Amino acid sequence: MTNVFTIGIGGAAGDGTGEAGYTLGGLLAELGYEVFVSLANPSLIRGGHNYTRVSFSRDKVWCDHTKLDVLIALNEKSVTLHKSELNQDAIVLADSFELTDLVELGDQAIVLPITSSAKEVKAPMVARNSVAIGALCAYFGLDFDIMQRILQNVFKDKKPEINIKLANIGFEFFKKLGRTHPKKLGPDQSEKELKELIDGNTAFARGLLAAGLNFYVAYPMTPSSSILHYLAGQQKNYPELKVIQPENELAAINMALGMSYAGKRVAIGSATGGFTLMLEAFSFAGGAELPLVVAVSQRQAPATGAPTFSSQTDLQMVIHAGHGEFPRVIIAPGDATEAYLAGANALNLAWKYQLPAVVLMDKIVSEHPATNLIPTDKIEIETGKLATETGESYGRYEITADGISPLAFPGTPKTVVKVTSYEHDEAGITTEEPTEIKAMIEKRFTKAETLAGELEHQETIKIYGDKQADAVIVFWGSTKGPVLEAVKYLKRPAKLVQIVWVEPFDVKRVFAALTSAKKIINVECNHNAQMAALIREKTGLEVSANILKYDSRPFDPLELADKINELNHG
């Protein structure tokens, strides 16, 4: 038993199960609960089964659980597919249809007039989930007036009247049944600040805006597209922001490099598949020292893969992305709060060090909303080393002690700014002279050394759990969620080490965090244990065991806890 409650919502594609998850998550967040919403919208099952899961608790919920306390089933398939996931006392709220599976469930199943009510009040079918949400509120004993008030907020952007009407029908219907859960939902009485339900893509985009983003250029690709959608909508609030969707990924990155050359703060984004199309230009950004932020969101791969599902298979690819050797920054946030900070940080670092900075996410970080407290402190906008002396002697690639050349932009009187994808001299003119080539490479890697000095001021790794424990669990990206959630159910204490900066790699801190461990357990969602390889390469330390998952679904925290317990038995 856990103190986390989980509600599953299943239906056909177009039934609005995702929307229902957002509504329910939003309602719970407004009540002060910690919430994690996962969205599975597969295109693999004929008929398109969509499934949303909402886990909540008064304590932080780092990721959703698989086992259900309530299943809202909008069609028969949802019951068939998920009845094995029901906890002992779970109930199933089913739409009014006759099901063999439902009969089998006996008292556990409750038929709600979901579709019929929606028809009755002439509501669009996609809104009919609100009937189930109302019933759910009654089941968990939420006060009717509170439900109404909160739904006003939750639905403020989309037809509150009709949705609340449907929720009321569900609430009243369920109340008459006289069944209640021992747990009572209600507003949080403590003084703590209300968190918001937000996914990593939105948070990342807000981080970019906080750091003074001018342009976002992207070609749509799941699971990165919601960055594009969010920022496109924000153009009305940010007059200096422009969002462009060009003909393909190559256009996106090359357009962005033109913007960067002209002095504007620009970001691009794609799934890793789209990013691989951009690699020649990514290398150009590195060699020509053009500041650029790239959001890369991993999904199941290789190739088109299972496009709407997740993986952590691109760590090594992104670290080595682009031909040639050049410094880069790669930050891998594990949740929305970290994605916000990574977005802001990446934009500042790109300009401070004149290089490409990647924020490496995945489907779970990008798309799964959870309660977060996004920092509201003002982000300082770092423009980097702008040229104070321009004029005829200006050279875009002047060799300096710290490897960073003063930046000037076209349009500066009497100043010529030359940027090129060829190897170049200090003036930006093509060179094939070995001494000049060597000097320019050394300049870029002097800059890399300057960048390495940044590490001690950054949260390059995060340590949680029992810091004295002899067992260490190491992880990165979205695996943070299941690991931190699983830790609640561990039999022996463990120290948890999250690697946030993957390039430059904080060798000193990672080594210090791992070296005294009796056992290092590496947890990640790929086949080849890519982080374990990176740790070995950078620190010489070998992990003792890997827990790997590569079936395109994230870890269930309880299953992960079992696996860790097996390995960490003393």
Next chain:
Amino acid sequence: MNLIMANLSTTAKITWCPGCPNSAILVAFRQTIEELVKAGEIKLENVVVCAGIGCHGKITDYVNLNSFTSLHGRALPAMTGMKCANRKLMVVGFSGDGDSFAEGIGHLVHAARRNSDIKVFIHVNQVFALTTGQATPLSPKGYKSKSTPFGSIEEPFTPLPMLLESGATFLARSYANDIANTKKIMLEAIRHKGFAFVEIIQPCITFFDTRDYFKDRLEAVPDNFPAQDINAAREFLSKATTKTPVGIFYNVVKPTYEDELWA
């Protein structure tokens, strides 16, 4: 005047083949910029010279102006990017037929479709000269090269009608070695607000010398040609003829991508 000319050159050694018409394009371009600056039509610091990769792309090293030497085929999106970022910039790009009709053709037609306010001068030599003469999408059928030793089996594109239908608002053709006319067309292309496409016939004297072929074929577009009329341009450019017309075929004003973006 000579002073400005001197300022426009750099210390970079010119590495085009001696006698290559690219040098004539360079001279025409320097003269164009000089004239526009002198007349106060543009400010020198606002000119950005862009290029892709190919023989044409060396031009950025030979002009003492802001420049952006992109990747092969990728100059155009970068040009649109910088124009979006700063509409005061006069973004002029050089490209080749390999650069823009093979590797970068997607960007070319989309830039035209958007009416991005950039000027594109294509050095059309009908070969990949820098990589020793392979066929491009503009090489004639039957063209023999190292990669097509028995003759190319592909039909070439016809650039001008393609660009007209794509949405370009300025279309012209010149012959590289006619510096005066190339300059005249470059002046008008740069003065044009919107996507300007200029095909500059630039015979490759090393791999595909077409100088004799074009000698008697070039024919100036009639003085009274109605360049504001898309149907006239369409008909004129698609007409089968043994001549190669040079001049301005189409020149209309439409809203530019960058102005729409910031409107």
